[in-house]
Amino acid sequence: MSILEIKNLTHRYDDRFLFLDANLVVNNGEHIGIVGLNGAGKSTFINIISKRISQDDGEVNWLSGVRWGYLDQHATIDKSLTVMEYLSDAFSHLHKKNERLEKIYEDMANADGDELDLLIKRSSRIMEELENDGYFDLESQIKKVANGLGVNKFGYDTVIGTLSGGERAKLMLSKLLLEKQDIMLLDEPTNFLDIEHVEWLIKFLNSYKNTFMVISHDTEFLNKVCKIIVAIENGNIDKYSGNYDEYLKLREIKIKQYEDSYRRQQMEIKKLQDYIDKNKARAATAGMANSRQKMLDKMDILQKPTTVYESRFEFPYIDTNAKEFLKIKDLEVGYDSTLIPPINILMTSTTKLWIRGTNGVGKTTLLKTLMRKIAPRSGSFSFHPQAKILYLEQELNFDNPSLNATLYFAENYPRASQKEQRSTLAQVGIKGDLATKPISNLSGGEQVKVKLSVLMKKTSNILILDEPTNHLDVLAKKALKTALQNYPGAIILVCHEQDFASEICNEIFDAKGK
Numbered sequence: 001m002s003i004l005e006i007k008n009l010t011h012r013y014d015d016r017f018l019f020l021d022a023n024l025v026v027n028n029g030e031h032i033g034i035v036g037l038n039g040a041g042k043s044t045f046i047n048i049i050s051k052r053i054s055q056d057d058g059e060v061n062w063l064s065g066v067r068w069g070y071l072d073q074h075a076t077i078d079k080s081l082t083v084m085e086y087l088s089d090a091f092s093h094l095h096k097k098n099e100r101l102e103k104i105y106e107d108m109a110n111a112d113g114d115e116l117d118l119l120i121k122r123s124s125r126i127m128e129e130l131e132n133d134g135y136f137d138l139e140s141q142i143k144k145v146a147n148g149l150g151v152n153k154f155g156y157d158t159v160i161g162t163l164s165g166g167e168r169a170k171l172m173l174s175k176l177l178l179e180k181q182d183i184m185l186l187d188e189p190t191n192f193l194d195i196e197h198v199e200w201l202i203k204f205l206n207s208y209k210n211t212f213m214v215i216s217h218d219t220e221f222l223n224k225v226c227k228i229i230v231a232i233e234n235g236n237i238d239k240y241s242g243n244y245d246e247y248l249k250l251r252e253i254k255i256k257q258y259e260d261s262y263r264r265q266q267m268e269i270k271k272l273q274d275y276i277d278k279n280k281a282r283a284a285t286a287g288m289a290n291s292r293q294k295m296l297d298k299m300d301i302l303q304k305p306t307t308v309y310e311s312r313f314e315f316p317y318i319d320t321n322a323k324e325f326l327k328i329k330d331l332e333v334g335y336d337s338t339l340i341p342p343i344n345i346l347m348t349s350t351t352k353l354w355i356r357g358t359n360g361v362g363k364t365t366l367l368k369t370l371m372r373k374i375a376p377r378s379g380s381f382s383f384h385p386q387a388k389i390l391y392l393e394q395e396l397n398f399d400n401p402s403l404n405a406t407l408y409f410a411e412n413y414p415r416a417s418q419k420e421q422r423s424t425l426a427q428v429g430i431k432g433d434l435a436t437k438p439i440s441n442l443s444g445g446e447q448v449k450v451k452l453s454v455l456m457k458k459t460s461n462i463l464i465l466d467e468p469t470n471h472l473d474v475l476a477k478k479a480l481k482t483a484l485q486n487y488p489g490a491i492i493l494v495c496h497e498q499d500f501a502s503e504i505c506n507e508i509f510d511a512k513g514k
Contacts, residue, residue: 001027001028001063002025002026002027002028002063003026003027003028003062003063003066003182003183003211004024004025004026004049004060004061004062004063004066004183005024005025005026005059005060005061006022006023006024006025006049006058006059006060006061006237007023007058007059007061008021008022008023008057008058008059009021009022009023009024009048009055009057009058009059009060009237010022010055010056010057010058011041011044011048011055011056011057011058012056013041013044014433014437015433017235017303018040018041018044018045018232018235019041019045019055019058019232019235019236019237020235020236020303021058021235022058022235022236022237023237024230024237024239025239026183026211026213027211028182028210028211029209029210029211030211030227030228031205031206031208031211031212031225031226031227031228032211032212032213032214032226032227032228032229032230033213033214033215033216033222033225033226033228033229033230033243033244034046034213034214034215034229034230034232035215035216035222035229035230035231035232035244035247036231036232036233036473037233037473037475038429038443038444038445038446038449038471038472038473038476039434039442039443039445039446040232040233041232042187042215042232043187043215043443045232045237046070046185046187046213046215048060049185050068050070050185052070066182066183067179067181067182067183068181068182068183068184068185069176069179069181069183069184069185070176070184070185070187071172071173071176071184071185071186071187071189072172072187075172077160077168077171077172078160079159079160079161080159080160080161081159081160082156082157082158082159082160083146083151083154083155083156083157083158083160083163083171084142084156084157086160086171086175087142087145087146087151087156087171087174087175087178088138088142089175090142090175090176090178090179091135091138091178091179094130094133094135094138097126097129097130097135098130098135100126101123101126101127101130104119104122104123104126105123107119108120108123141178142178145174145177145178145204146174148197148200148201148204149170149173149174149177149193149197149200149201150170150193150194150196150197150358151167151170151171151174153358153361154167154171164364165192165395166192166364166394167192169191169192170192170193170197173186173189173201177204180210181210182210182211183210183211183212183213184208184210184211184212184213184214185212185213186212186213186214186215186216187215188215188216188217188444188470188471189201189214189216190216190218190221190496191467191470191471191496192496193496194356194357194358194496195356195496195498196358197358198218198221198496202221202224202225205225206224206225213230214226217445217469217471217472217473217474217477218497219244219245219474220497220498220499222243222244223243223244223245224243226243226244227241227242227243228240228241228242229242229243229244229246229247231247231251234258234302234303234305235303238254255305258302258305259305261302262302262303262304262305265299265301265302268299269296269299269301272292272293272295272296273296275288275289275292276289276292276293276296280293310429310475310479311427311428311429311449311475311476311479311480312427312428312479312483313427313428313452313456313479313480313482313483314456314483314486315390315455315456315460315463315483315487316456316457316458316459316460317459317460317461317487317488317489318388318459318460318461319461319488320349320384320386320387320461320489321349322348322349322384322386323348323349324346324348324384325347325348325349325351325383325384325387325461325462325490326345326346326347326351326370326381326382326383326384326387326462326490326492327345327346327347327381327382328343328344328345328346328379328380328381329344329379329380329381330342330343330344330378330379330380331343331344331366331369331376331378331379331380331381332376332377332378332379333362333365333366333369333374333376333377334362334365334377335365335374338377338378339361339362339365340361340362340366340511340512341512342378342379343366343379343509345509347490347492347507348490349384349461349462349489349490350488350489350490351490351491351506351507352484352490352491352493352504352505352506352507353490353491353492353493353505353507353508353509354493354495354501354502354504354505354507354508354509355367355492355493355494355508355509355511356494356495356496356501356508356509356510356511357510357511357512361511361512362511363466363494363511364394364466364494366511367391367464367466367492367494369381370464370492371389371391371464383462386461387461387462388458388459388460388461388462389460389462389463389464390455390458390460390462390463390464391464391465391466392451392452392455392463392464392465392466392468393466394466394467394470394494396444396447396448396451396471398439398440398447401438401439401440402438402439402440403438403439404435404436404437404438404439405425405430405434405435405436405437405439405442405450405453406418406421406422406425406435406436408439408450408454409421409424409425409450409453409454412454412457413454413457416457422435424453424456424457425450425453427453427456428449428450428452428453428456428476429446429449429476430446430449430450430453434446443471444470444471445471445472445473445476447471448468448470448471448472448476449472449476452468452480460489461489461490462489462490462491462492463484463487463489463490463491463492463493464491464492465484465491465492465493465494465495466494467494467495467496468480468493468495469495469497469500477500481500481503481504484504485503485504491504491505493505
């Protein structure tokens with residue numbers, strides 16, 4: 001049974017079509033991964049079907065009565081609520097049903113005869129529905145999901161306003177899972193999850209009986225949870241059976257077929273247009289020229305195949321050779337309290353250190369302490385005097401997001417020529433109109449590339465990177481991995497993707513809370 005039908009969806013962004021007469025049917029119980037390169041329109045697609053933005057043309061038809069929920073990590077939530085109050089609101093529809101039951105009980109006190117029989121039947125039905133939904137055991141349901149995603153570590157009485165952005169994202173995901181919607185729309189749900197909690201989410205989604213659609217650049221995650229892949233490319237929404245690896249094989253064949261069809265059509269268009277231009281003015285051949293013009297007008301023109309702007313990252317290195325490049329001794333980090341037990345680390349100038357641990361344990365706090373953005377609570381750390389650090393924050397914060405990428409680059413390097421600005425941005429895949437759009441209009445992956453382009457102009461001998469793969473598509477992630485593998489200097493990497501980090505780093509520090 002189909003629960004969502006998309007017909008002839010058309011939506012234009014700037015000067016190109018993200019979707020052009022695209023169609024898709026989503027059936028009940030399907031587990032779907034949504035894929036596409038940075039800027040292809042994945043988040044726009046989710047925003048359209050969740051009715052947050054309106055499409056230019058076409059239909060988005062939900063089956064009547066279908067309940068759906070959207071994980072939007074940028075949504076604003078009531079920061080005055082406690083964690084438990086917020087999670088309990090996932091069952092608001094059951095609370096309302098229970099209120100109806102209480103009202104029926106009140107009415108039964110003044111009823112008799114047929115009316116009483118009717119109220120008894122109605123109350124029995126509602127009671128059965130509440131029992132089936134586990135209404136009388138809600139707290140254990142909440143804690144099962146909260147524990148699985150690590151939300152319990154925040155404390156159920158904690159006020160949401162005191163949580164970090166990543167912690168709030170985990171909280172919103174927990175609530176959505178508890179709501180047991182007919183269809184869940186998930187946009188990068190693993191971005192703020194550590195390995196342990198990603199594994200829990202995989203088990204949850206595999207046992208989920210209803211439908212979900214998930215945007216993710218984590219191909220290992222998609223392979224484990226999806227039975228169908230929906231690819232957004234060339235203005236189309238194409239549906240493939242199988243996991244991500246199976247989709248790649250089918251996509252390669254389809255892309256070649258599309259490129260061949262486009263090339264043949266362009267040759268036919270040129271041939272027709274040349275004939276029309278040569279013969280439309282001559283009386284003897286004007287009729288044939290008009291006939292060809294009608295053929296051309298009726299032709300369904302294929303969109304030009306998407307230009308894939310490949311990224312190439314490189315971080316200029318200044319040589320140093322030190323056995324004690326970074327020395328951390330009994331370091332305690334945190335705000336009001338210490339997050340991690342005293343830390344002792346010794347890095348050489350070639351150590352590639354993967355810092356892993358549960359979300360909220362203090363990994364980002366540790367990096368910010370090393371960058372002297374936060375004062376240490378106790379202990380000490382020292383870099384080699386010749387250390388030159390490059391730091392990529394996890395948060396996509398820009399002082400002026402209305403600037404375009406070119407102006408942002410110029411702001412950081414006012415002496416760089418326009419050619420140098422453009423070539424560096426183009427190297428990471430920010431070229432053409434992407435370089436002149438406001439940064440706020442770029443996708444998350446494109447914004448990360450802009451940040452990395454600025455870092456690439458500085459020489460360094462240590463990179464400190466906080467979740468650099470968040471938002472990056474598969475091609476960009478592969479290019480970044482290659483650059484980090486080739487980097488001769490030291491690296492401190494916080495990353496939740498095991499396959500990415502393990503192929504770069506030669507040492508591991510497990511951050512564990514107190």
